[in-house]
Amino acid sequence: MSAGLLAGSDQNWPLAGTLGSMLDALTIRRWVLVGLLGVVVCPLGTNALAQVELEVGTRAEPLVLARGTDSETVCGIVTAAEDGPCVLIVGGMHGNEPAGAVAAGQIATWDIERGKLIVVPRANVPALEAGQRRTPGLGGDGGDLNRAFPLDGEVRDGVARELWALVERFEPDWVLDLHEGYDFHIENEESVGSSVIACDQERARALAGKVLAAVNETIVEPGQRFEQLETPVAGSLARAAWEKAGIPSMIIETTSKVHVLSYRVRQHRLAVHTLLRELGLGPSPAATVLGPNASREGLRIAVFDGRGVGQGAAAQMVKVLRRAGKCNVQRLDGHDIRARALGAFDVVVHPGGSGSGQAKALGVEGRRAETEFVRAGGGYLGVCAGAYLAACNYEWSLGLLDANVIDREHWRRGEGGVDVEWTGSGRALLAKDSSAALVERFEIEYANGPILEAARQPELEDFEVLLWFRGELAENGAPLGVMPGTPAVVGAAFGKGRAMAFSPHPEKTEGLYALLHNSLLWLAPREVEEE
Structure with missing residues (x-):
């Protein structure tokens, strides 16, 4: 030169x-056109949620969950100008399942044509930072955030309580939880990896079938194909959403075995995109890694x-x-x-x-x-x-x-x-x-x-x-x-x-x-x- x-x-x-x-x-x-976000950040809780103003056409209004604690995390909200279904998506419940957290973070930048999208990408921050399933310092089911939503008792304090506050405040039409298994369920029934787990509702099962078909169309190896399972595990957010609140729910499970993170994240994006499209939200394309609502x-x-x-x-x-x-x-x-x-x-x-x-x-x-x-x-x-x-x-x-x-x-x-x-x-x-x-x-x-x-x-x-x-x-x-x-x-x-x-x-x-x-x-x- x-x-x-x-x-x-x-x-x-x-x-x-x-x-x-x-x-x-x-x-x-920038080499894409991105919208400048109007950002309002407030602590999450019963009173704080009541104060959140959601104007039609607002792109994103982040909320802060568990503010001031080691578990502090962000919830992004995208509200379209046109009415439509409200969908709550959660990732990162388990810290050794990073694909769901990464995918949810990318999906939070998407745009939608109708309805409302509420996304909590990193639900269990301490576990994600430690790279372990359970919240550090808490043993047994006490450290498993996805066992903190019992059907016959109170939701556990902390992040679980604030996630449930989202459900109660916004009354979403759907709850979707993104996870990973350690092996392909089709080959190893001890793991739920590469599966779509729907609640006990006919429409949920039908939509799960469409999600399954979309993801499987991209998979070459028969032993890595997704399978459809029923009824999320007891204590999970998805199970409680349906059986306690009557909100249809689904868990998407990729598999950490064999494939790199970007591959598993793409599977999550495709699965979520398929569901949002079928529900009529009109989401950004499934290939979108950073969408119009990404920070500049x-x-x-x-x-x-x-x-x-x-x-x-x-x-x-x-x-x-x-x-x-x-x-x-x-x-x-x-x-x-x-x-x-x-x-x-x-x-x-x-x-x-x-x-x-x-x-x-x-x-x-x-x-x-x-x-x-x-x-x-x-x-x-x-x-x-x-x-x-x-x-x-x-x-x-x-x-x-x-x-x-x-x-x-x-x-x-x-x-x-x-x-x-x-x-x-x-x-x-x-x-x-x-x-x-x-x-x-x-x-x-x-x-x-x-x-x-x-x-x-x-x-x-x-x-x-x-x-x-x-x-x-x-x-x-x-x-x-x-x-x-x-x-x-x-x-x-x-x-x-x-x-x-x-x-x-x-x-x-x-x-x-x-x-x-x-x-x-x-x-x-x-x-x-x-x-």
């Missing part, structure tokens, strides 16, 4: 301050979570990126990207694993969608496998960077710490708040990342080197002397957007997470002046 990475960025992005403080001052161009605050980051991503790589990347502060980080797979879900995001991130595997998961159409996303102004961040994907000399490459991968036959160079050295641009762009901010050379984790050189493709911008490899790993027959002096991190413009590739792993190196945080600022779409 003849002008250098920082030539344009000085005018668009401050290089001082934390990511959170920078984002406060930034106006980020901060960066929107999509982390690839499909085949080819290393075990735990997407989760670690999400964890590190969320430390940046005001970021909305969601996991997407190839199906989501082919459905053009990237249109709602600012940056797409491909973590470690297999570059060819991720390319295959994207497919030709998904790779085209990513290339178009960056060309139109989006950002691309590739780490290790994602760096291979960004290069231009594989048949499956995205071709975002004017970089060839060399010594390809020795890609298994090894894993461990490798010395790297800043360039001037690299230090200015990436070093702030990192443990390497005051040194020239430092060590970073490496695991078979690409060795890059300039491809000199005339249609591509020259990349700028931000870090050089100074040390090397040369295992499994790799020759000595190839790695030192080659780029470790590069960046370049691509169309109206930008791409950056890390051969090593800052997200696996304590003290270097800030390199990724700072890269987001440069990669995020720049403000485009109105013509």
Whole structure:
């Protein structure tokens, strides 16, 4: 890049301050039209609920449940201009069932044409944060939030009481609870995974059949198909809604076995979309990850979570990126990207694993969608496998960077710490708040990342080197002397957007997470002046 990475960025992005403080001052161009929310937040409880004013046409009015406690969580409300059914959706009852919580959070951003949508994405915050089924510190059924709604007694205090207050105040026409099982019910009857559980009502059973058919149409493996079950478990919100309040209810159960989170979240979205459509609410498309009611605050980051991503790589990347502060980080797979879900995001991130595997998961159409996303102004961040994907000399490459991968036959160079050295641009762009901010050379984790050189493709911008490899790993027959002096991190413009590739792993190196945080600022779409 003849002008250098920082030539344009000085005018668009401050290089001082934390990511959170920078984002406060930034106006980020969005690639979808989103409505600016009129937000009213109030504590939930009998008196507070009575004070909530719900005007026809209001997009969203968040409520706060269990305010001031460790269980504090948000309930979003979308009210359409046209009358229609009211549906209450709850996710995250059990902390080791994240797909329901994530899906409910995405569904809360949807629009509807008729009726009212009430969504509690993270019902059991302490359990979700601990990654365990029960609320920490509470044993037996006392810690199981989905056993807190007995048919013959009072609803348990805490979040359960406030969830029931929602039922009593809004009197929804339907209650839907999103869960996960540990195995496919069709193969293992001890688990309710991959099932639709309807209350004992003829219409509920008929609608459950339609939900079942919609999800099963997307499933290839017979042993992973959803089955229809009857009668939610005693003590559950769904069971109490029907038998205590006469409100039809349904539980959707995905399966945590085998499939990545983004896959299970998509199944939940499809199931909920089918029910809402059948009930006449006219919801956003099932492929919608971030809808018109999503917050406009901060960066929107999509982390690839499909085949080819290393075990735990997407989760670690999400964890590190969320430390940046005001970021909305969601996991997407190839199906989501082919459905053009990237249109709602600012940056797409491909973590470690297999570059060819991720390319295959994207497919030709998904790779085209990513290339178009960056060309139109989006950002691309590739780490290790994602760096291979960004290069231009594989048949499956995205071709975002004017970089060839060399010594390809020795890609298994090894894993461990490798010395790297800043360039001037690299230090200015990436070093702030990192443990390497005051040194020239430092060590970073490496695991078979690409060795890059300039491809000199005339249609591509020259990349700028931000870090050089100074040390090397040369295992499994790799020759000595190839790695030192080659780029470790590069960046370049691509169309109206930008791409950056890390051969090593800052997200696996304590003290270097800030390199990724700072890269987001440069990669995020720049403000485009109105013509």
